Amino acid sequence: xxxxxSLSVAVITKNEEKxxxxxxxxxxxxxxIVVVDSGSTDRTVEIAKEFGCxxxxxxxxxxxxxxxxxxxxxxxxxxLLLDADERVPAETAALIMDILKAPSADAYTVKRKNYxxxxxxxxxxxxPDRQIRLVNRKMGFFQAAIHEKxxxxxxxxxxxxxxxxxxxxxxxxxxxxxxxxSTIIAKELYQSGRRANALSPLLHGIGMFFxxxxxERGFLDGMDGFVTxxxxxxxxxxxxAKLLELQREKNDS
Numbered sequence: 001x002x003x004x005x006s007l008s009v010a011v012i013t014k015n016e017e018k019x020x021x022x023x024x025x026x027x028x029x030x031x032x033i034v035v036v037d038s039g040s041t042d043r044t045v046e047i048a049k050e051f052g053c054x055x056x057x058x059x060x061x062x063x064x065x066x067x068x069x070x071x072x073x074x075x076x077x078x079x080l081l082l083d084a085d086e087r088v089p090a091e092t093a094a095l096i097m098d099i100l101k102a103p104s105a106d107a108y109t110v111k112r113k114n115y116x117x118x119x120x121x122x123x124x125x126x127x128p129d130r131q132i133r134l135v136n137r138k139m140g141f142f143q144a145a146i147h148e149k150x151x152x153x154x155x156x157x158x159x160x161x162x163x164x165x166x167x168x169x170x171x172x173x174x175x176x177x178x179x180x181x182s183t184i185i186a187k188e189l190y191q192s193g194r195r196a197n198a199l200s201p202l203l204h205g206i207g208m209f210f211x212x213x214x215x216e217r218g219f220l221d222g223m224d225g226f227v228t229x230x231x232x233x234x235x236x237x238x239x240x241a242k243l244l245e246l247q248r249e250k251n252d253s
Contacts, residue, residue, distance in 0.1 A: 004031040005097050008074035008137075009082060011035050011053075012066045016084035017042040019166065024051045026088035027080065029097060036070040044084075062145025062184075071137045078103070079137045085166045086112075092161040096134060099159075106139040106154025107132050111162040116224045117170070124218035124228040125211070129165075130158065146184045171227055178235045186242035195252070196243045205237030 007030040013020060014037060024047075027033060035048040038060040048055045056073060060066065071079055078100055082088070088096075092110065099108065111128040114121045121127070132150040140152030168174050189196075212218045212232050218225035246252075 002028050004029055005100060006031060006076050006078070007096070007100060008032040008034060008076040008079045010067065010070035010074055010079050011048075011082050011084055012038070012063075012070055013040060013044050013048070013084050014038045014060070015040045015042045016044045017047055020044055020047050020084045021051075022087055023082060023084050024048070024053070026093065027082070029093055030080065032075040034070050034073045036066060036073070038066065062148075064142035064144045064146075064148035067142045067148060071135075071141075074137060077136050077138055079135055081133050081135065082163070083165075087164040087166070089162070089164065092159075092163060095159060095161045099134075103136070104155075105157035106136045107150060107152055107156045108134040109156065109158045110134070111160075112165045113162050114165045114167065116168055116228070119224065121221050121224060121228065123216055123220045124213075124225045125216040125232070126228070128162075131163075132156065133163065134159075145188060146181055171231075174227070174231045175234075178231055178238065182235050182238040182242055185239045186246060189239065189243050190246045194243065195247060196240045198244070201237045201240040201244065204240050205233045208236035209233035 009027045009030045009032070011020070011023065011033070013035055024033065033051065033053040035053045035055045037045055037048070037055060037057050039057065045055055045057070054073065058066070058069060061069070067081060080096065109130040110133050112131050114126040114129060135150060136154065139154040140150050142148045143151050168177070209229050209232070213226065213229035218229045221228065
């Protein structure tokens with residue numbers, strides 16, 4: 001029997017039946033696991049209940065608002081925030097349990113190992129990829145519908161520990177994410193008052209490719225690094241192309 005500690009885990013899901021079980025197995029040391037699902041049509045909800053999670057079904061509101069909703073449903077002040085495609089190694093779990101005996105900060109970052117085709121991408125802008133994952137929920141909140149950011153006036157500390165991230169099963173997943181994220185970000189840019197010109201997509205796309213492939217040494221990740229650079233460049237290109245599209249639709253230059 002694993003000894004549980006006073007810690008909540010918050011996970012937001014949609015159609016994650018393949019990845020959710022491994023995520024939940026890695027946090028069995030927490031006494032409270034909250035899953036907020038946005039309308040799965042597979043066995044995601046049933047799997048979460050089988051693991052003893054508190055499950056809530058809510059319409060999708062964007063990453064930041066959805067995670068804020070999950071935080072409000074947690075039974076403990078300290079919350080470990082995870083995506084269904086993330087895994088907590090045993091050594092990281094042990095460090096978290098030790099830290100929570102006497103926390104010295106209000107939030108903690110961990111490094112994130114990103115995997116593609118079963119291989120750790122050590123470059124391409126994917127390492128150390130620090131993310132705020134352990135937080136005192138009373139000391140902050142998430143902002144932004146995508147690329148959400150934890151906002152707090154409290155102290156944030158960096159941990160040497162890491163979590164594993166299996167975001168993409170292949171290149172098709174990367175392209176799907178490119179399309180989805182570029183649409184959302186274009187809308188956010190427009191609503192914030194940002195505007196693009198005819199050169200914006202091209203310049204941002206070229207700049208992103210140069211950054212990922214050369215500055216972030218994506219070439220050392222082989223074909224996966226090259227495709228990652230292309231995909232991130234495409235994401236940057238299309239978010240500004242879609243911003244231009246929005247401007248034309250609304251006759252706004």
